[in-house]
Amino acid sequence: MRIAVCLKRVPDTTTKIVIGSDGKSIDENGVKFVANPYDEYAIEAALALKEKAGAGETVVYSLGTDAAQETMRTALAMGIDRAVLLQGGGSPDGLEVAKALAAELKSGGFDLILFGKMAVDDYNHQVGVMTAELLELPCISAISHLAIEGGTVTAEREVEGGVEVVTCALPAVLTTDKGINTPRLPSLKGIMAAKKKPFELKPVTLGAGGLTVTGLTLPPERKAGRIVGEGPDAVSTLVQLLRNEAKVI
Amino acid sequence: MAQILAVLEQRQGTLRKVSLEVLAAARTLADQLGGGATVDGLVFGTGAVEGTAALGKAGADRVLLAAHPDFGLYNPDGFAATTASIGGSYAVIVFPATASGRDLAPRVAAKLGVACATDVTEVGVEGGKVSAVRPVYAGKALQRVVLGGAPAVLSIRPNTFAVAQAADRADAATAALDVPSFTQRVTVKEVKAPAQSTLDVAEASIIVSGGRGLKEPGNFKLIEELAAAFGTAAVGASRAVVDAGWREHAAQVGQTGKTVAPSLYVAVGISGAIQHLAGMRTSKVIVAINKDKDAPIFKVADYGIVGDLFEIVPRLTEEIKKIRAEH
Ligand SMILES: Cc1cc2nc3c(=O)[nH]c(=O)nc-3n(C[C@H](O)[C@H](O)[C@H](O)COP(=O)(O)OP(=O)(O)OC[C@H]3O[C@@H](n4cnc5c(N)ncnc54)[C@H](O)[C@@H]3O)c2cc1C
Ligand SMILES: Nc1ncnc2c1ncn2[C@@H]1O[C@H](COP(=O)(O)O)[C@@H](O)[C@H]1O
Numbered sequence: 001m002r003i004a005v006c007l008k009r010v011p012d013t014t015t016k017i018v019i020g021s022d023g024k025s026i027d028e029n030g031v032k033f034v035a036n037p038y039d040e041y042a043i044e045a046a047l048a049l050k051e052k053a054g055a056g057e058t059v060v061y062s063l064g065t066d067a068a069q070e071t072m073r074t075a076l077a078m079g080i081d082r083a084v085l086l087q088g089g090g091s092p093d094g095l096e097v098a099k100a101l102a103a104e105l106k107s108g109g110f111d112l113i114l115f116g117k118m119a120v121d122d123y124n125h126q127v128g129v130m131t132a133e134l135l136e137l138p139c140i141s142a143i144s145h146l147a148i149e150g151g152t153v154t155a156e157r158e159v160e161g162g163v164e165v166v167t168c169a170l171p172a173v174l175t176t177d178k179g180i181n182t183p184r185l186p187s188l189k190g191i192m193a194a195k196k197k198p199f200e201l202k203p204v205t206l207g208a209g210g211l212t213v214t215g216l217t218l219p220p221e222r223k224a225g226r227i228v229g230e231g232p233d234a235v236s237t238l239v240q241l242l243r244n245e246a247k248v249i
Numbered sequence: 250m251a252q253i254l255a256v257l258e259q260r261q262g263t264l265r266k267v268s269l270e271v272l273a274a275a276r277t278l279a280d281q282l283g284g285g286a287t288v289d290g291l292v293f294g295t296g297a298v299e300g301t302a303a304l305g306k307a308g309a310d311r312v313l314l315a316a317h318p319d320f321g322l323y324n325p326d327g328f329a330a331t332t333a334s335i336g337g338s339y340a341v342i343v344f345p346a347t348a349s350g351r352d353l354a355p356r357v358a359a360k361l362g363v364a365c366a367t368d369v370t371e372v373g374v375e376g377g378k379v380s381a382v383r384p385v386y387a388g389k390a391l392q393r394v395v396l397g398g399a400p401a402v403l404s405i406r407p408n409t410f411a412v413a414q415a416a417d418r419a420d421a422a423t424a425a426l427d428v429p430s431f432t433q434r435v436t437v438k439e440v441k442a443p444a445q446s447t448l449d450v451a452e453a454s455i456i457v458s459g460g461r462g463l464k465e466p467g468n469f470k471l472i473e474e475l476a477a478a479f480g481t482a483a484v485g486a487s488r489a490v491v492d493a494g495w496r497e498h499a500a501q502v503g504q505t506g507k508t509v510a511p512s513l514y515v516a517v518g519i520s521g522a523i524q525h526l527a528g529m530r531t532s533k534v535i536v537a538i539n540k541d542k543d544a545p546i547f548k549v550a551d552y553g554i555v556g557d558l559f560e561i562v563p564r565l566t567e568e569i570k571k572i573r574a575e576h
Contacts, residue, residue: 013504014523017389026390037505092394093364094355120504122392123385125346125367126355133359138434139325141352144498158499159348160265161449162440164323169434178505179498210364210398214375217391219384222530222549227542231556232564238536238552239568246534246551248455248513249479249569 001056003046004105004113005080006128008036009064009071010121017218024213035071038116040183041176045146046114047079048181057081059108063088063100063204076194077186083197086204092122093209098130100204106135115175117142132173140166144179251286251340253279254400255309256332256353258345259298266452267345268292269307269412274372274405275343276308276413281374282340289313289339290421293320293328305421308413313426320428322437323349329356330431336361339400341379343372346404347451354404363398368508370409370531379403387504387527407451408510409531448483450502455513458485458502458529462518462539462558466495471562472517478569485509485529487519503528518558521546538562 011026012034018027035043046058060075062068063086072083086104091097105113113135115128132139138153144163145156151170156163158177186194228234228241242249255275257268272290279286290309292298294316301312315331317324328349336342336357344354346368358365370391371382379401385392396403450456457479459472469484476482486496488503502509504524514532519525521537521544529535530549537550538558547553554561 011386013387013527015386015389017386019390026386092392095359095362095364098359121386123368123383123387125351126358126365129352129355130359130365133329133356139356140435142348156441157348159323159440160451162442163499164348164440165438167436167438178501210396211366212395212397213392214380214395215393216385217393219388219391219530222535222551225535225547225549225551225553227547227553227555229554231554232560234554234556235561235564235568238554238565239572241552242513242534242536243572246513248534249572 001050001053001112002108002110003049003056003058004108004110005039005042005046005058005060005075006101006113006115007039007043007060007062007072007075008116008119009033009062009068010036010119013037013120019216019218024216026216033067033071035074036116036119038118038120038176038178041178041180042114042116043075043078043080044181044183045176046112047184049112049148059084061086061101061104063097064090069199073194074186076197077190078184079190081197082199084200084202086202088204088206091206091209092213093211094124094126095130096206096209098127098134100206101127102131102134104202105131111170113137113173115173117175117177128173128175135173137171137173138168139173140168141175142177143174144177146174146180250284251279251282252338253286253288254336254339254342255288255290256342256344256350257290257292258347258349259292259294262294263299264292264301266412267347267407270407270410271343271345271405272304272308273410273413275341278341278343278372278374278379286340287311291315291332291426293324293331295321301423302420305419306414306416309421312421312423314423315426315428317428319433322440324433324437325352325356325435326433327428327431328353329360331426331428332357333360334429335426336400341401341403344402344404346406350404354402358402361400361402363400363402364396365402365404366394366396367404368406369403370406372403372405387524388508388530389527406508406510448481450483450485450500450509451507453481453483454511455479455482456485456502456509456511457482457515457517458487458519459490459517460487460519461489463490469495471558475515475562475566475569478566478573480573487525516546516550517562519546520544521549
């Protein structure tokens with residue numbers, strides 16, 4: 001089983017957002033960066049599948065600046081065999097990112113290419129699906145359960161009010177949602193081993209893309225709420241407010 | 250004359266509410282683009298779909314019905330091929346950012362070779378180009394983008410765009426749309442119902458969510474009873490209780506769960522961690538019940554009660570029942 005995993009380096013989810021001086025991006029000063037949480041599910045899925053198959057190779061790909069190397073080392077420490085960093089600035093247009101990844105993955109001979117369902121910085125929710133389209137591979141997105149049997153993928157994805165059961169043949173592209181597995185933590189042995197694993201750097205140039213970011217702002221503060229009262233005696237007041245002021249019941 | 254394609258969603262022959270929201274966003278863009286821009290609604294199905302004529306009032310000028318024997322459930326390859334086959338002649342394509350819309354929009358954008366702005370909460374026109382606002386960084390910032398491609402592809406966040414009901418607009422005529430030949434590589438076999446909770450948090454206009462403050466899974470009965478008292482309310486949960494196995498992941502609200510925007514969100518025994526707030530901060534009215542007056546949930550709550558949920562929630566359930574019986 002040959003499996004590729006695409007990993008994005010993103011700000012930790014607890015980061016306090018400060019708008020940068022360009023007014024279009026965040027101020028990265030003091031921000032802690034981590035592996036995109038959804039991509040950790042993809043890494044775990046890749047490792048578990050290779051372990052089950054008993055043979056194969058897992059490769060992590062990332063498009064980003066040199067700083068992404070540190071994040072990719074975490075994937076190697078978890079057990080991924082080797083890393084390829086596409087050195088480039090990235091793009092707010094997911095299609096440009098997908099084009100760069102697809103160009104690299106095309107000749108990899110992978111049975112599976114795994115993505116997270118979305119990156120928690122841009123919330124784009126598109127790079128995996130677009131890469132699959134460009135590679136003309138079947139794609140099941142946002143999966144929370146996965147089984148592979150004799151070259152057939154059976155996956156589940158949560159939809160409004162239910163769970164879809166979806167199938168396709170290998171080779172395929174899958175994007176992972178929470179619930180699919182519990183990502184392992186890197187072991188001390190893994191961290192040591194990661195230092196010796198192959199790490200390739202390849203410069204790439206992205207197209208201009210069709211999406212321009214013109215501004216980034218903090219959301220309007222919710223107007224200050226109020227504590228209606230303490231204990232069960234406050235309930236009547238709350239119900240009156242919901243009915244007469246908020247008009248929601 | 251600019252044309253806008255609104256990709257609609259139906260289930261078992263009935264249009265879903267989000268379809269009307271997609272039409273509302275499309276209509277807004279048509280009006281702002283001006284020059285008599287028109288809106289086509291695209292519906293997939295195995296045959297006729299109920300209520301398409303009435304889509305005129307919601308903003309459609311015409312409804313295109315793509316019927317195919319394999320379009321009973323979501324068909325990623327078929328829907329994408331069909332949409333892309335006509336997409337190039339539109340100025341804008343609007344999708345819902347639902348489970349299927351999130352899968353379909355990037356497929357179509359990639360086939361057409363254009364960018365896609367996903368999960369947008371506002372649409373507009375700037376200098377003749379389509380612009381949009383999208384929450385990023387778990388809703389901690391709002392990104393404004395301009396789409397340069399033709400067509401401009403967007404998906405809109407459910408429960409965000411107000412449905413239009415223009416009495417003076419004519420009914421929409423329905424035209425059959427040919428489904429092009431396509432290679433079906435992915436097959437949706439079935440849709441299983443979840444074991445818990447009948448109403449999905451992503452769809453509900455009232456959500457009652459419980460957290461670790463409930464102490465044990467059996468106490469979620471209090472949350473279910475309060476939800477039932479409201480009539481049709483969904484039961485949500487924090488990640489802490491989902492990870493503990495008390496509730497299904499489908500009920501999880503937050504950054505790694507669902508993003509919701511109901512008219513009323515009641516958070517019970519939930520501290521209000523940043524990742525939870527990411528999923529519900531755009532709710533219209535937020536109520537918090539927590540024994541800790543310093544809990545961060547009170548910072549976003551319009552109305553809060555400080556105290557023991559085990560005393561407050563049963564009382565609230567009673568009073569809601571009473572007031573609903575009176576009116
Ligand atoms: C990458 C990442 C993603 C995450 N994604 C999500 C997500 O999608 N959704 C999510 O919810 N969390 C998410 N989390 C977890 C989040 O950080 C919190 O741990 C979680 O939301 C806490 O759940 P809670 O509020 O139920 O529990 P707690 O934080 O333990 O809060 C329990 C609350 O109940 C109150 N309480 C206790 N007893 C009573 C009582 N008798 N009466 C009234 N109040 C009482 C307490 O005062 C407390 O405020 C994520 C975390 C990470 C790192
Ligand atoms: N710069 C990148 N490098 C590698 N993978 C990426 C990059 N951007 C996005 N991805 C992958 O695509 C998924 C979806 O990202 P997005 O469409 O940006 O929300 C992520 O979970 C990653 O698996």
